[in-house]
Amino acid sequence: MSFWGQVGLQESTSVLAVEVQSLYDHGMVVMLFVFSYVGFMMFKVSINGLFSSEYLEKQWLEVLWTIFPCVLLLLLGLPSIKLLYLMDELELPExxxxxxxxxxxxxxxxxxxxxxxxxxxxxxxxxxxxxxxxxxxxxxxxxxxxxxxxxxxxxxxxxxxxxxxxxxxxxxxxxxxxxxxxxxxxxxxxxxxxxxxxxxxxxxxxxxxxxxxxxxxxxxxxxxxxxxxxxxxxxxxGNTYLDYLFWLWKWGCKGGSVLVDVLYSLAYLYVWWFWAVLYYGLYVPTEFAVTTSWSFTKWTAGMCFSFIKWFGWFVVSPLDAGTYGVKYAFEQIYSGVWYVVTKPFEFSFWVVKSIVKSIFSLCKFSLFLISSMVSSMSSFTDDGFKQVVMERLNTNTSKFLWIIGNYYKEHR
Ligand SMILES: [Cu+2]
The missing domain is CATH 2.60.40.420 (Cupredoxins -  blue copper proteins)
Structure with missing residues (x-):
């Protein structure tokens, strides 16, 4: 007998089923949008007597209806492909x-x-x-x-x-x-x-x-x-030949695993030494301190010092100090304008450089947005769910390894 809740897919019982069903919902939303829009356009075109004057020979419309479906197909295809790989790749099962x-x-x-x-x-x-x-x-x-x-x-x-x-x-x-x-x-x-x-x-x-x-x-x-x-x-x-084979296999495995452990630790130590100690521990902090913070600190300290000096003067003779302050501000603006007028090439170079720099940052930012969109599209489940699942998986894995480890120790 069927119930109302059985119209769609069954309730998900595994980690991947949650993702699969979310992909199904995602696809349904996109299809609903496409069908309703295409249906509306078909209806509109069929009752419109001036079809040829509105929709023919419109280049921008053709560009639009080529690009837009491509984006929709990508939206459907990318999460599907990623999920396919997630379901197929099993690494180190317990x-x-x-x-x-x-x-x-x-x-x-x-x-x-x-x-x-x-x-x-x-x-x-x-x-x-x-x-x-x-x-x-x-x-x-x-x-x-x-x-x-x-x-x-x-x-x-x-x-x-x-x-x-x-x-x-x-x-x-x-x-x-x-x-x-x-x-x-x-x-x-x-x-x-x-x-x-x-x-x-x-x-x-x-x-x-x-x-x-x-x-x-x-x-x-x-x-x-x-x-x-x-x-x-x-x-x-009581199978002695098999017992001997297992003994041989067991000790072979042990020797091999010790060797692998030693090699791995050596490689890890080397990589760690290079990146953690030399690069991140010494080079990056030194470079940062020398370039950024030093010049910034110097500039801020200079500004503060000048302001305190000027403020002391302002307390003693407010008129003189006020006049000087106004004059200083005008001088700054004047020198800026003078720079633009006298050195137009340098100024335009600076403007172009800033524009190129901002375009570059904008491109980088959009690339970041696209990549994060692509990577998030494969996982519709929210981070809280993933975190809970990962915590329980970790707990269960350590429990399982602990119990099985003791079991193997007993039967060694
Ligand atoms: Cu069968």
């Missing part, structure tokens, strides 16, 4: 789920760095086993579990034909293609159960392989995954 499509069920696979691979199948829940509140044809026997507000990655593939793993409310859809891994970001904004369906026709039971993701707080996720890995490890104990 955890990975492998999602494998089968005819007609899904398999979810979680592996840890110690060689344990925990996987389970996720089938549609039959009507007879549905409980109160379960959605028919959407509920599964075991859900895919992910952590809320943690940078997680899904690797989607298939064992037989092409399927597609999709969760509309999180703006996720990735084709599951045999022999190929597609990656998706799984970063849900809050805990909950989110549903989707296979979105690529894959055979008779295509409609009966739903997707059900359960997003839980990071502590619960780690408890769940660690318990399952523990059980998995106990079941598969």
């Amino acid at each position: 955890a990975t789920v492998k999602i494998i499509g089968h005819q007609w069920y899904w398999t979810y696979e979680y592996s840890d760095a110690l060689g344990s691979t925990y996987s389970f199948d996720s089938y549609l829940k039959a009507d007879s086993s549905l409980e109160m509140g379960d959605y028919r044809l959407l509920e599964v026997d075991s859900r895919c579990v992910v952590a809320t507000l943690l940078h997680m990655r899904g690797l989607v593939t298939s064992d037989d034909v092409i399927h597609s793993w999709a969760i509309p409310s999180a703006s996720i859809k990735a084709d599951a293609i045999p022999g190929r891994l597609n990656q998706i970001g799984l970063c849900f904004l809050y805990s909950g159960v989110f549903y989707g369906q296979c979105s690529e026709l894959c055979g008779v039971n295509h409609s009966f392989m739903p997707i059900c993701v359960e997003a839980v707080p990071v502590e619960i996720f780690t408890d769940w995954i660690m318990a399952n890995h523990e059980e998995n490890r106990n079941n598969n104990a």
Whole structure:
């Protein structure tokens, strides 16, 4: 059954879905404007008997209706392209789920760095086993579990034909293609159960392989995954050859990471030394003090000193000092006018220089405006939202790394 709130897209449940839906709204606003304006013009032209006298042979009108649509297309295209890259690029995820499509069920696979691979199948829940509140044809026997507000990655593939793993409310859809891994970001904004369906026709039971993701707080996720890995490890104990390989791999990784750390620190120290100490610490402050503040201080001090001297004179004999002050002001104006009259070339050069300088600053400012517009257009969400999301992401990441780090220490 449909409700009024379901006319548009579903409520966003992931960080990127918020952006995607804002892009959708942005596009709708632009389209509404275009359709209403074009409709109005069509109506106006159709009832206007003097069309040819008003709209034909108007060069400026043609220029306008070429440039304006270009700007509109840019407004639609730029945020879309940027969002496309944001959705596709996943850097350093904290955890990975492998999602494998089968005819007609899904398999979810979680592996840890110690060689344990925990996987389970996720089938549609039959009507007879549905409980109160379960959605028919959407509920599964075991859900895919992910952590809320943690940078997680899904690797989607298939064992037989092409399927597609999709969760509309999180703006996720990735084709599951045999022999190929597609990656998706799984970063849900809050805990909950989110549903989707296979979105690529894959055979008779295509409609009966739903997707059900359960997003839980990071502590619960780690408890769940660690318990399952523990059980998995106990079941598969006693493989000495594999154990030896893992030992070799583990110590190789450790040596490599120490080497990388040392090289990185050296490079960092070098760069830091050059920029922080030599450039920003010594060169920039010295240059600033010498050029700007010194001349400015000298000029201000001179002016203050002259004014105090003149004021003392004004207190003693106001008439003389007042006359001198007026004369001084006139002299300043006169010398300015004299400079313009006697040195017209220098003066015009100064004027041209100032104009060029202001045009240059204006260009720089417009470039800055355009670039900030372009960069802000890809993110419609306000900074407060981003800040909250980033803070929680950071907290959850450190929690996750702390728990997982202890887990690896225990099993070393
Ligand atoms: Cu399918």
